Amino acid sequence: MDQTLLGGRYQVIRRLGSGGFSRTFLVNDVHLPNHPRCVIKQLKVQDKDTGTLDMARRLFDTEARVLYQLGSHPQIPALMAHFEEDQEFYLAQEYIEGSRLSRHVEEGKPWSETRVVLLLQEVLEILSFVHGQQVIHRDIKPSNLIRRHRDGKLVLIDFGAVKQVTSSPLLDAETGATNITVAIGTHGYMPNEQYAGKPRFSSDVYAVGILGIRALTGMYPQKIDEDPITSELAWRQYAPEVSSPLATVLDKMVRYDFRDRYPTAQEALAALQNLPNPLHGLVGTQIYRTWMKGTRGRGPTFPGDDTNTAMGPTETTEPTAFADDQDSTSLFPVDLDSSHSGVLAASPPVEPKRSMTPGLMSAFSKRHSWLLMLATGAVLGTLGLGLGLWRSGFTIGFQPALLSGNVLPFQRAEVPSPLIDFGLLLPAEEKAVYLSRQGDRLWSQGRYPDALATYNESVAAQSDYAPAYLGRCKTLISLKRPIEAIAACDDALAYSTYYPAALRSKGNAEEQQGKLLAALALYESTNRQMPAMFEAWLDRGRVLQKLGRSAEAIAAIDQAIARNRESAEAWTVRGEATWALNRYDQAIIASEKALQLDPDYAPAQDLRQRARETIGR
Structure with a gap:
């Protein structure tokens, strides 16, 4: 196989993985300039009888249609080709250079609440698009999410187990239930209705909730028991410091009965976006260590990081029923490490956190009141250090409860409680992303003047950040200022040549002015692009x-x-x-x-x- 060109154009570089139903290869496309890399998935058909081949052809045709439909999203791999050769079936997909989230979620190393909320929001934003196309993914888990190196964004992969809801003749229009009779997914991330072969959109919501619980507790989902009476997951005991609002959202995402969950990713995302700002907190408490570089220091979280990391391929999952052993499936046997070709070792993790001992706190409580001023200055002086730690792999968390009791010689009410937004202290590129997301949240809440001001701050932080200009455009449309909105959309398109959302918003602004033919042309262009x-x-x-x-x-x-x-x-x-x-x-x-x-x-x-x-x- 390695000696020939697959499909007459793909030259195999190396095998990436192998499972019970498929193999994946890293290849060069020799028909395109510079021979760009992509990933080939080959369906392994053991029995070549007509019935088996027809079934294999149907599965691959379905996956290809879905990938073509969904691949227009910037955080879903694009489908390059779909072909059959010598009774073998192949999909060629965009190659994503990055590291799988499974490298970052380590057992026994819980994430901070801030980091969990931001992760869930990012996953649900992608999944909202998927559900909007009437598609159920059915295999959301850490190994199917790749943190892309070039821009730090998550990419959702592995659409081999998808179900198109509208393709089912027995579709329940109210619940999204289908007539599937085979349970497909990964053990621990599958709710009971999916085990029964009847996945809903809320089945994906369940999996995302499990992902959040796994990150928050540092435990594999298979190790978390169910309540013997309610059958609900008894996960809170492993995350005793989680805030009540986040715990409530996660509980609803992973309800045993699908009717009690958020029905789609969009509703779950809205609930998360209404949580208190996760980057706000009280000063003078505790730093939680969360090594953001993933297992053995791999995997940059932010664009611009120069840390060398492993490369995770874009692989698509075969339908795998009841995959056990934590979150692995037979498709992912290869764990790229520093011994792999082209991968350099990264710096080791930092030392574990050190906290103030009770003896030291007791001694502090015996000092005179003037020491409070000194302590306050020291705390404020550590903000720069705290930001540096957060940037390099720490998450800063604050626990107001530590200020209570008789440990400190004052009551909480006697001390100011300044709100520190660490997002505003980030380097320019990251600050722009953070502010743009804040603007999106304000815009979704209808707080248009506040959203506009936040987008303007994002642009001030990074003048070529296209999503901030798009946010300005949408907000100006909401404020009935279409001429300014068009200028903002033009800026977004200037900095991102492929930006269907900006084309569409510019069309909205033209329509708002009554320029219907101009708007129509923009909508048609958007249809062609996405x-x-x-x-x-x-x-x-x-x-x-x-x-x-x-x-x-x-x-x-x-x-x-x-x-x-x-x-x-x-x-x-x-x-x-x-x-x-x-x-x-x-x-x-x-x-x-x-x-x-x-x-x-x-x-x-x-x-x-x-x-x-x-x-x-």
């Missing part, structure tokens, strides 16, 4: 309807509905378009569907009333 983006199809259909091109509007809206059937606006626009074509029965059906989704949606109420009056119902 066919999976539901919102751009909806925008396109809405503008086409405003232009009186109702037949074209219906075609565009049908594309939107195929990607998200739960949008009351999409159904209403379809109803308006069918109304304009005198298809009143269809208009009523569309309006009633919209009102099922949102009974208070006024445009749908008005449309249904007009249609009924016209046909005399």
Whole structure:
């Protein structure tokens, strides 16, 4: 195999992994300039009879369609090719240079709460897109998340176990249940309904919650017992200092009954975004050590780090039923380390934390009050040190409880409690990312002036950070300032040539000014760049309807509905378009569907009333 070109164009460099159903290889694409690297997944078909080959072909066709649909997202590997050769099946995917999250989540080394919240938000943001495409991943776990080196972002891999909800003839529209009869996933990250072969979107939410619990407790999920009465995971005893708001969110994510969980990643993400700012805290307490470089010091968390790390390939998971032994599956037997070609050793971990002993605290309590001023100065002087520690692999956590009791010679109320936002003390590139995420949170809460100010701070920290300009654009649209919004979107596109979200937002700004043809052209460009983006199809259909091109509007809206059937606006626009074509029965059906989704949606109420009056119902 290594002596030939796969598919006539892929030259094998080395094997990356091998499992019961597939093998993965790192290859060069000799048909493209500079022979870029990519990853080839080969399905191993043991039995070449017609039935087995047909099943293998169906599985790979399904995976290829899903990867093509989802690969337009910047944190999901793009599909390069999909081909069959000599009754073998191959997928060629984008190669991601980075390190798997499984290298960072070490047993017995719990993460800080801050770091867990930020991780969960990042994973749920990707998964929200996946669920928006009516896809259930079914195998969320640390080894299927890669921290990409070039920008520090997580990439979700391994879509071999996916299920497209809309492909099921026995789909339950309310729950997202499918007619799958084989349990696929990884033991410890699978909820009970997935074991039964009936995954929902909330099954992925469960897995993300387990990921958070594993990081927070430092324990593999298989080692956490269930409550014998409720069957809920009894994980809180292993993280006694977790805050109540975060614990409540995690509890809901991992409920035994899927009906008690957040139904999709979007709802879970919203709950996390409403938590108190995880980077705020009280000064003068405790530093929690969390080695952010992962196992044996590998894996940069921030862009710009010059730490040499192992390279994790983009591998796709085969359907693996009930994979045991922590979170491993047969697809991931290779653990790249410093002995591997092209990998350099990193610096060793830092020493464990040291805390103030009770004897020292007792001695301190006997000092005169003037020592409080000295102590306060010392605490403030350590902020720079604390930031440096956090930047190099520590997470700073503060425990107000340590200020209570008779350890210190004063009551908490007698001492100011300044809020220190360590995100504002980060180096410029990281500060820009942090502020932009804060702006996103404020924008989602409808706090547009605050969001705009935060995005402006992000731009001030790093003048070429495209997501901050996009945030400005969206916020200015919300503030009805379309001319300024267009300028902000143009800045985003100047710094990121491939940015479908910025194209779409610029179209929103043009539409807000009444420049419908300009908006339509931008929406069409967005559709070409990212066919999976539901919102751009909806925008396109809405503008086409405003232009009186109702037949074209219906075609565009049908594309939107195929990607998200739960949008009351999409159904209403379809109803308006069918109304304009005198298809009143269809208009009523569309309006009633919209009102099922949102009974208070006024445009749908008005449309249904007009249609009924016209046909005399």
